[in-house]
Amino acid sequence: MSFLPGTPLRQNNDSDRMTEPLKREEVVAARAIKVTFGAVKALDGADLVIHAGECVGLVGHNGAGKSTIVNVINGALSPHEGTLTYGGHPVHGISAARANGVRCVFQELSLCPNLTVNENARIMHAELNGWNWRSRAASLVRSQLQKIFPGHAIDCDSTVDDLSIAERQMVEIAISFAGRNQRPKLVILDEPTSSLDAGLAAQLMAYIRTFINEGGSVLLISHILGEILSTCDRIVVMKDGRVVADRAAKAFDTRSLVEAMGNVVREQEFSRKATARTGAPVLSMPPHPRHGIAFEAYRGEIVGLAGLGGHGQTDALLDLYLEHNSNWWPSRKREIAFVAGDRSLNGTFPLWSILKNLSIASLGQLSSKKMISDSREATLGSGWKRRIEIRTPDMRNRILSLSGGNQQKVLFARALATTASTVLMDDPMRGVDIGTKQEVYEILRTEAANGRTFIWYSTEMDEIRLCDRVYVFREGMIVAELVGDGISETNVLAASFSDGEAA
């Protein structure tokens, strides 16, 4: 591990003021950035300055604002407030960011899967024009791959589709670092090792240091704290849209980093007692083939699924749901219901009224001889409108006329209105205002007391604390089970960030 001389050290926890004068050239400077999505403050005055020749680590729990600030820096998002400069010039937009040497390796792969590696390089690098571009692209990618991952076995003429996921990630990283006339100044790596094995990840980290020593900069986001601690010069910790710590990497260790991400003191206002398990589990799932813990849920329980976003929680919910639901025949008795998290994508039916959106899952109860009874449907609607306080003058208004929070309530009511004894929830409260949340929590507690089982994936700590039992996911499997007082932010964070190498 080598530290460059002159790395700016900032010892203050609260980053509102700058303590030390800058010694190096700023590549990107984002100051006092605010971004709001509806009622949610994604960024609430965050500062992130990256200098030439340093590797900055960015860590934080779900919804801390990591990806939002990355999107601001790479030009995809315009901040609502604050200043953004590239090398001191205030410019905007994706092309401006690219022109200033900012490259981004996205978590979701952004190669064209139907093209070969070389052809993807052609698309990413406009300088590869004219005759003979194929051989120039080939040598560019090949030499860059060789530099980062010496000894790799990727054929640059093969289609991206034919590569393994790890190989795709390697190619994307190589293409981003490559460039003849336009060398990148800052490369943003968002979970770059998520599908690389330990050896490849080590090669990448070693290359990052070389790149830094040549004067480039890297912004590294990873859930593997070992990587962050050993590779970065400086670590920025975010929480709730703010930067809560910004210190030299050697000032941290795994423990202090996890502590910095969480809240120091938190009253346990919602905490529930572990209820006695009765009878056989209503739902169960065998453990992941490699290792991990088996999943079980009992009657009347609220089971939380925690961990960083995208580590297999949604897949687990989908598996549970699809296994208990026929695609061909209408089921006589519904046993399981699902509350979607991404409303617009897989929850609401946008062309329909609130009432139709509410009743779709319980049409069987509302009809005789397969014909829907308008009056019974209306009764159901008015009942739930009162019970869950959907704020609308008329349930026949379009669903899109509701605020996001109220749409989410409708989705809840849709699941609760069914006869299903188990309800799966896929992080449904994301982006919902606090008032609505409290109302929904109350209903959840009542329903659970009445014997319903809830399986709840949530990215929010406050909600995880509401659960009776919590499974923490990492890399597609359950790595920890927390019960009762064991359900704490520190324990969840410790389980969801691996401190060693990638699996």
Place this chain on the structure above:
Amino acid sequence: MKLSSGTIRLIIPAASLALLLAAVFYMQPRAMSYTGLNLLFNLAIPIALATIAQMLIMSINDLDLSMGTFVSFCACVAATVLQTSPLLGALIFIGAIAVYAGMGMLIHVRDLPSIVVTLGMSFVWGGLAVLLLPSPGGTAPTWARAIMTAKPPLVPMAIIASILIAAVTHYIVMRSSFGVLMRGTGGNDRSVERAGWSVIGIRAATYALAGLFAIFAGIALVGLTTSADANIALRYTLLSIAGVILGGGEFVGGKVSPIGAVIGALTLTLAGSFLSFMRISPDWQIGAQGAILIVVLALRLALNRLEKREKHQ
């Protein structure tokens, strides 16, 4: 050596064409001659060109339901205006290409379903064709006739033309920078846009190129048939889609193969001849095309599954 998925996608169409050809030769050895081959494949040239045009549209995830009427329209223009006043005919064709480019932009800008827009255009082209040529007639331009009936030594024209079409379009679509951008747009247009390219420009150019190939198809068709009528190529809409799919192309994702498309067109043409050699009544000709389509798709699915299973292990 590991085969790329592109190669695998070509194996089935090529194998089915070879199989079909072998069966035809076995049943009718006389077909194995210069004239025989020319007869078998002559009608394939315009179909291959139309299939290439459809393939270009499909490479950017769209579909052209007006291909048949547009080729008919082009055939009518070629048999009338192009023959009497070549300059005006050329101008009409340039205008038609511009309409195609505009169609591509309109579909992108307003985010319209290409199926419906091209459905509307198919009425327009059909109407224009009827206006030009209310009843079958017209004469093919002598040069078009000369090209289509040329008798080069050793290898019949139909084969040379097919190889030429495949080679040229393979270069444009699979080798050139433009082809890369076009297929990239079909595969992941966001990443193409993020890299700073104009997706709308790429789409307009793709549509224009498709228009050009469809025009070639119309001229080639008139060269073969010597006269035209407004409904001469209506079957081409469905045949061209089937040809692309047969040749290993896919509806979405920019996965297309020009060589495969030409092979697909040849296979569809040959299917008809094959049945007549089998002494099965021509009634089943269309049905055989459908059956071949289904069999090839089933084979492809099986192969894809096998490939996936290998990948998992």
Place this chain on the structure above:
Amino acid sequence: MTLQKFLTEKPWIWSFVASIIVWITTVLFTGGASSLGLSQAALTFAAFSVIVGIGQMFVITLGPGNIDLSVPATMTLSGTLALKLMDVQDGMILFGLFASIGIGLIIGLGNYILIKLLRIPPIIATLSMSFIVQSVAIWSNRGLRIKPPETLAGFATSGLFGIPNIALVALVLSVIAWVLLEKSIYGRWISAIGQSRFAARMAGIPVDGARLVTYMLCAVLASVCGYLLASFSGGAALNMGSEYLLMSIAVVVVGGTAVAGGNSNIPGIWGASLFMFLVVSMLNTYGFGAGFRLILTGFIIIAVILLAGGHKSHR
């Protein structure tokens, strides 16, 4: 504001308004002499488009990419086989109808088996199916033109109180379809599937089952239409369905059904079918040829999709 809301919620109004305008323009030209004949012809020919259009609309409601290209082949096969089976005997009329419905069920089932088993887009599945169906029709037809049974032909060409029987049949079918769409669980299901197949699945809807039923329904309506059309025109012809490939899609689009799926309406199909026929007769009356008629039809479709295209950007 409320008028605007009314018009955006009921886009089919436009096709009716347009139909009436075109009707008046046509009748004015002939000095009122043709009003009854024109109306009857419009109702009869619109009725055929309505019947296939309803089926196509159910399929299009299932969402982007869902379209049935086997409609014309199904019509031809059903018309041909039914007439052959009935063999000009009045006693066989019902049997012929059942046979034709059975053909529809088999073709619809075949379509969905191809979609599901081969995992191919509906457009190519129904296309391959239509090739095969067309061949069966050609083979069974053998160039013979069998007449429909006397009674059936009489029924198809006459009317009740001046309204053509065909139009009445189409009306009954429309009412049934309307009830299915608006009142039944099934109607809710296909609308939900069309808006988001994944969300529908997660709301507990048996997506595959509902889609299968829809493809079968579309094929049955097409074959019933073929049965009626063959009886109406005095025999089945091999190209009798070809016009309806594009027409069945066009009346759905012009009638205001969202091409992106999830939204559908029956009245619009009537408006669009009447409009499409009346435009033709208006242009004929004014002496315009088939060319202008086609061009105008094309422009109407493009104009409608341009105006309605805003729907998608909302999402």
